[in-house]
Amino acid sequence: MKLSVAVAVLMLVLAAHTDAQEAEPSIEQRFADFQSQMQTLTEDIGEKTKAAMEKFHTSDIAVKTKSFFxxxxxxxxxxxxxxFAKES
Known part of the structure; x- marks a missing residue:
């Protein structure tokens, strides 16, 4: 009886261990996730930069500076x- 309990416990540990390994993402999946995160970040930064530049170009100080120059x-x-018209 002790042997069958030990085998059953060993099988449960082995099953739990294999489930834990499957839940851990592979290096390939980590790189794919990292790539998507970086793409999202760069798109977000790009949109924010574009909005800030648009806001600056239409700001009061920018318009006044352009008209002054x-x-x-x-x-x-x-x-x-x-x-030069007088000299000619």
Whole structure:
């Protein structure tokens, strides 16, 4: 009787051990999971960066800065045209 109990316990331990090994993901599956996590992360970062850049381009300070430099460029261009037009 002791032998049959020992064999039964041994079989249960062996079954539990094989179930535990099957539950552990293989290296292949770990790399696949890692790849999908990195893809999700990069897509998320890309979307957030794009949204931040859009927000910055339409922000008040960016619009005012662009218009300031455009005005200064036009003034400089007019001044150059005026200066060189007199000499010719």
């Amino acid at each position: 455009a005005e200064q460029f036009e003034k400089l261009k007019a001044k150059i045209d005026e200066t």
